Amino acid sequence: MAARVFNERGYDGTSMEDLARALGVTKSAIYHHVTGKTELLRRSLDLAMDALFAVTREEASTTGPAVDRLEHVLRGSVRVLVEELPHVTLLLRVRGNTEVEKRALDRRREFDHLIADLVREGAAEGDIRPDVDPAVAARLLFGMVNSIAEWYKPDRGLDSSEIADTLARIAFAGLSVSRTHLAE
Amino acid sequence: MAARVFNERGYDGTSMEDLARALGVTKSAIYHHVTGKTELLRRSLDLAMDALFAVTREEASTTGPAVDRLEHVLRGSVRVLVEELPHVTLLLRVRGNTEVEKRALDRRREFDHLIADLVREGAAEGDIRPDVDPAVAARLLFGMVNSIAEWYKPDRGLDSSEIADTLARIAFAGLSVSRTHLAE
Numbered sequence: 001m002a003a004r005v006f007n008e009r010g011y012d013g014t015s016m017e018d019l020a021r022a023l024g025v026t027k028s029a030i031y032h033h034v035t036g037k038t039e040l041l042r043r044s045l046d047l048a049m050d051a052l053f054a055v056t057r058e059e060a061s062t063t064g065p066a067v068d069r070l071e072h073v074l075r076g077s078v079r080v081l082v083e084e085l086p087h088v089t090l091l092l093r094v095r096g097n098t099e100v101e102k103r104a105l106d107r108r109r110e111f112d113h114l115i116a117d118l119v120r121e122g123a124a125e126g127d128i129r130p131d132v133d134p135a136v137a138a139r140l141l142f143g144m145v146n147s148i149a150e151w152y153k154p155d156r157g158l159d160s161s162e163i164a165d166t167l168a169r170i171a172f173a174g175l176s177v178s179r180t181h182l183a184e
Numbered sequence: 185m186a187a188r189v190f191n192e193r194g195y196d197g198t199s200m201e202d203l204a205r206a207l208g209v210t211k212s213a214i215y216h217h218v219t220g221k222t223e224l225l226r227r228s229l230d231l232a233m234d235a236l237f238a239v240t241r242e243e244a245s246t247t248g249p250a251v252d253r254l255e256h257v258l259r260g261s262v263r264v265l266v267e268e269l270p271h272v273t274l275l276l277r278v279r280g281n282t283e284v285e286k287r288a289l290d291r292r293r294e295f296d297h298l299i300a301d302l303v304r305e306g307a308a309e310g311d312i313r314p315d316v317d318p319a320v321a322a323r324l325l326f327g328m329v330n331s332i333a334e335w336y337k338p339d340r341g342l343d344s345s346e347i348a349d350t351l352a353r354i355a356f357a358g359l360s361v362s363r364t365h366l367a368e
Binding site for chain 1 (some may be wrong): 194196197251254303306310311312313315316317320321323324325326327328329330331332334335342346347350351353354355356357358359360361
């Protein structure tokens with residue numbers, strides 16, 4: 001898969017020849033399907049972002065208290081990350097050097113705003129602590145989710161719902177048994 | 185600063201000429217101080233890891249309940265990340281392609297183990313919820329910390345202690361006002 005090769009060699013460092021070799025086909029076979037490397041990158045980034053936005057349109061993400069919708073989106077994002085690991089990994093490494101990359105970064109930003117809005121709504125509904133900045137909280141929550149791309153090894157028997165459980169426990173209830181509010 | 189140039193252009197994509205231009209000196213002036221690009225990378229990665237390990241040796245990281253020591257290390261790591269942003273950013277992008285990078289990854293792994301041990305001790309002491317895998321929790325916590333390198337803008341007036349407060353609130357008390365334990 002192209003995304004895997006891009007992640008291993010870096011997008012810039014990957015030639016169509018490298019891709020053909022990794023996929024076990026000829027270069028012209030690839031050109032039969034796509035116009036080139038850029039299109040492969042675009043498809044991968046679109047696939048990752050489409051999957052993340054699809055989570056935000058699920059019923060449990062659009063109805064009910066914001067805190068529950070936020071939890072649903074977080075859990076769904078963990079699932080997408082694990083299921084589409086090479087594509088999301090590629091997405092997370094994008095630095096915005098080309099039009100295709102800039103567009104992906106715009107979509108990520110739009111997604112971040114959506115998460116920050118859920119935190120804000122949850123606070124307005126009285127379910128989320130009011131003493132966190134919604135934008136900072138949204139970024140930290142996705143810091144946890146996105147980190148999975150750095151350390152998750154599909155072959156080690158940890159499944160995405162276990163990771164999602166641990167993440168949701170930390171995010172909503174916190175690690176501490178006794179403290180529900182922190183002293184300043 | 186070399187780390188900044190490496191982050192902008194990618195380490196592989198940076199020549200000694202690029203560095204000299206960015207630093208406003210001649211190449212030979214750089215060679216007067218270091219043997220080459222590799223040494224600049226090594227110094228940067230060492231600086232970042234030394235600063236993180238220094239936090240773990242502070243008194244508040246070595247005495248008292250594990251949950252408090254964990255909080256101290258997390259807050260200190262946020263501070264290091266913000267203060268040494270270019271060096272830590274470089275560290276977080278290392279993929280282990282060279283000996284210098286492999287050594288940095290080994291030190292990061294050692295640091296991760298230290299954090300997982302604190303979570304484990306905190307659970308044994310009854311202060312940290314026992315239903316989280318310490319290794320997964322450690323990685324998620326540092327997912328939050330490390331994400332700061334992706335989104336923190338020094339010029340936007342958010343200081344490291346505010347980020348540390350939000351991070352500690354999420355990590356220990358959770359975002360939810362009402363829930364202290366999550367239903368399965």
